Amino acid sequence: MNNLIYVLIVGAIAGWIAGEIKRGFGYGLFGNILVGILGAFVGNWLFAQLGVSLGAGLVGVILTAVIGALVLLFVVGLVKRR
Template sequence: MNFILWIIFGGLAGWIASMIVGNDGGMGIIGNIIVGVIGAFFGGWITDKIGIGGMPGAERPTSIISFATAVGGAIILLLILNALF
């Protein structure tokens, strides 16, 4: 069940991030899922490094904090990819 939640929330996070960055039309659902899941890992790593990774509720995959972290990480990932390609 947790894997399905990762896919759903990853897709939503990737889709929202792609709309914010302006890449919405070109990635498709698989691209949104990949960017969202990688963005969640990246966002979690960043928040851990700056010292806010241990916030209450952040460990639950369905928390608003986790979702915001995933969207933020996906935005940063898309900005980096846009700069490289």
């Protein structure tokens, strides 16, 4: 149960930060949590492919999720334009 709470908190923080960085992509609390969680998966996959690590602590996890969420929002923006 603690892991679920941890994932939701990190997802919410990462989604909110990504929404603030990329204006116009705020999806509300639940949307930001979803974007943050999906962004964490994207960020982990992307950095694993590149052989890069941003650290093992909470800050590294949040940065990875934020970067992944930004990549996800970029792709969503491209798809919405078409």
